[in-house]
Amino acid sequence: MKCKKSKAVFSFGLALVLLFTSLCFSPLEVSADSTLDQLRQEQAELAQKIQANKNALAQLESDKNNQEAYLSKVNDNITYTRNQLSNLNNQIEIINGQVAAVENTIATLQKEIGEIEKEIKSTKTDIKEAENSVKITYANLSQRLESSYLTGNESTLKILLGSDSIATFLTRLEFMKRVSENDANLINSFKAEIEVLKVTRKSLKERTDRLEEKQETIKKENQYLYEKQDELKNTKKELDATASQLENQYSEIESYIAKLDQNSTAYKNLIAKQEQEEAAAEAQIQAIIAANASTSTNGDSSIVAEKGYICPIKYPNRYISSYFGWRNLWGKKNYHGGVDIAGGGIYGQPIYAARSGKVIRTDNYETTTYGKYFIIDHGDGYITLYAHCSKLAVVEGQYVKQGQIVAYVGSTGNSSGPHLHFEVRKDNVRQNPLNYIKV
Numbered sequence: 523m524k525c526k527k528s529k530a531v532f533s534f535g536l537a538l539v540l541l542f543t544s545l546c547f548s549p550l551e552v553s554a555d556s557t558l559d560q561l562r563q564e565q566a567e568l569a570q571k572i573q574a575n576k577n578a579l580a581q582l583e584s585d586k587n588n589q590e591a592y593l594s595k596v597n598d599n600i601t602y603t604r605n606q607l608s609n610l611n612n613q614i615e616i617i618n619g620q621v622a623a624v625e626n627t628i629a630t631l632q633k634e635i636g637e638i639e640k641e642i643k644s645t646k647t648d649i650k651e652a653e654n655s656v657k658i659t660y661a662n663l664s665q666r667l668e669s670s671y672l673t674g675n676e677s678t679l680k681i682l683l684g685s686d687s688i689a690t691f692l693t694r695l696e697f698m699k700r701v702s703e704n705d706a707n708l709i710n711s712f713k714a715e716i717e718v719l720k721v722t723r724k725s726l727k728e729r730t731d732r733l734e735e736k737q738e739t740i741k742k743e744n745q746y747l748y749e750k751q752d753e754l755k756n757t758k759k760e761l762d763a764t765a766s767q768l769e770n771q772y773s774e775i776e777s778y779i780a781k782l783d784q785n786s787t788a789y790k791n792l793i794a795k796q797e798q799e800e801a802a803a804e805a806q807i808q809a810i811i812a813a814n815a816s817t818s819t820n821g822d823s824s825i826v827a828e829k830g831y832i833c834p835i836k837y838p839n840r841y842i843s844s845y846f847g848w849r850n851l852w853g854k855k856n857y858h859g860g861v862d863i864a865g866g867g868i869y870g871q872p873i874y875a876a877r878s879g880k881v882i883r884t885d886n887y888e889t890t891t892y893g894k895y896f897i898i899d900h901g902d903g904y905i906t907l908y909a910h911c912s913k914l915a916v917v918e919g920q921y922v923k924q925g926q927i928v929a930y931v932g933s934t935g936n937s938s939g940p941h942l943h944f945e946v947r948k949d950n951v952r953q954n955p956l957n958y959i960k961v
Contacts, residue, residue, distance in 0.1 A: 561613050568606045575599045583781060589788035596779055604888075604933050607940060610764060611870040611912055611930070617757055624751045631740050631747070638737045645726045645733075652722045766867045776938060799936060803891035804859070807883075810897065811905060811950045814882040818903030818949055825901025827878040828924050831958040834876045834908060834944055835931070839865040842961055843941055846954040859952040860907065860945035863961060869912065869940035873929040875922045876906050876944075876959060884918050892943065893935025898922060905950075909943035910935050 575595045582592040782789045816822040833840075843864035849856055865871075879900040886894050895909035896916055912932025922928055933940045946953045 558613060558616055561609050561616075565606060565609050565613075568602045568609070572599050572602045572606075575602070589782060589786040593779075593782065593788045593792060604937075607869050607933055608912060611932075614762070614870060621751060621755060624747050628744060628747050628751070631744050635737055635740055635744075638733050638740075642730055642733050642737075645730050649723060649726050652719045655719075762867055773939075796936065799891045807892075807897070807907070808950060810883050811947065815897075815899045815905050815950070816901050816903055821903065822880070822899065822901040825878070825880050825899065825921070827900040827902065831876045831906075831946075832874065832924060833863075833959045833961055834874050834906075834928075835863045835865075835868075835871065835942055835961070836874060837865055837868050837871045837931075839867060840961060841865055842956075843939075846952075846956065860909075860943050861955045861961070862941045862943050864939065864941035868931050869933065871931045872927045873908055873911065873931060873942055875924055875926045875928045876946075877904075878924045879906075879922060881916045881918055881920045881922060881928075884914055884916060886914060888934040891936045893937060894929070894932065895935075895943075896929065898928075903949045905947050907943075907945040907947070909945075910937045910941060912940075 575598055579592065579595050579599075582588050582595065779792075782792075816825070840863050842861055844858055844862035846858060846861055849858050875898060877898070877900050879898040881896055882899045882905070883895075883897040885892065885896070888894060892907075892909035894911040894914055895907060896911075896914055897905055897907050899905050908929055910932055911929040911934065913930045914928070915930070916922060916928045931940055931942050937943075944955050944959075946955045946958050
């Protein structure tokens with residue numbers, strides 16, 4: 523059920539919980555709400571820019587003399603779309619954090635409700651024990667009075683004078699005195715227990731009422747929290763759907779590029795720039811691996827890795843969008859040194875270490891060919907490379923285990939949409955990753 527209350531009502535309700543439980547959301551939630559508003563505003567501004575560029579592209583499409591301007595608008599839309607996806611990913615992270623906070627609060631309140639129920643049960647047990655104690659004392663007193671009645675109405679003086687000796691007289695006198703004292707003590711004890719029971723009943727009744735009232739308040743606040751939780755989860759679903767729509771924008775952008783005149787200067791410059799960037803990136807990576815990675819003849823004994831590999835993407839909608847080897851890219855042959863793993867809604871999905879090893883390189887620059895990427899050395903001459911990430915979860919020098927989350931899928935660098943570019947190299951020579959993993 524969706525919450526119909528305003529934020530103010532929810533905050534007031536939550537304040538009641540805080541009064542009773544001393545529980546609270548992190549102060550970060552206030553700033554998180556503020557950040558979400560800022561991100562949504564930025565998202566709207568980016569959408570306006572993209573639409574403005576689409577209108578400009580429609581006008582430039584038929585003008586072959588303005589290929590540079592046309593390509594500039596296309597590149598702008600690529601950048602805006604990436605920024606939108608990054609923005610959405612940040613929103614989703616905030617929403618996930620809020621959902622986790624609400625779930626944690628619900629779990630804590632449920633635990634407290636359980637403790638309250640135990641305490642209520644304990645107080646009722648205390649009352650029951652006090653009532654049983656009074657019943658036992660009452661039974662003892664009744665038995666004593668009944669015994670006294672059955673002995674008849676003989677006076678104490680008659681019983682004493684019937685003694686046949688002074689010793690018997692003194693013994694009877696002492697006995698009668700003790701019996702009298704015991705009766706008096708028994709009566710006084712009964713009176714005291716009756717008073718204690720009255721006070722206990724009153725005290726425990728007040729305590730139980732308070733606990734039950736507190737329990738009811740927490741249950742009501744739990745309902746608010748469940749409704750808040752549903753709202754947050756629905757918001758996350760909406761964001762995930764929007765992210766999938768944004769991923770489709772890349773196909774639209776590629777269609778604009780396909781309309782370029784391949785003989786135009788703008789198109790030739792685009793291809794040349796891409797080839798230069800790829801060559802520079804590959805030379806840099808070759809140098810990094812040569813300087814830092816193990817080889818098949820010079821292994822790193824500090825790294826203990828499995829023989830087999832796992833797929834670095836577990837997302838169920840994953841697929842190979844570009845295979846290893848030669849491919850046709852924008853009308854020209856292009857060598858692809860890895861596999862691209864994509865999928866609808868894949869942006870922001872976790873990336874896992876395909877095999878245990880040591881991180882020998884992390885690069886957080888978004889604008890280079892590979893965008894945000896990192897390299898793992900597996901100690902036996904094999905390395906794996908993960909590129910175009912939205913965010914890295916490792917640092918250089920860190921040892922990682924197979925299956926550990928190491929990054930998140932993105933579209934940084936020279937990317938035509940959210941995906942993971944994954945490479946396997948042996949002694950710095952690229953291998954077909956599909957010989958090692960199954961997608």
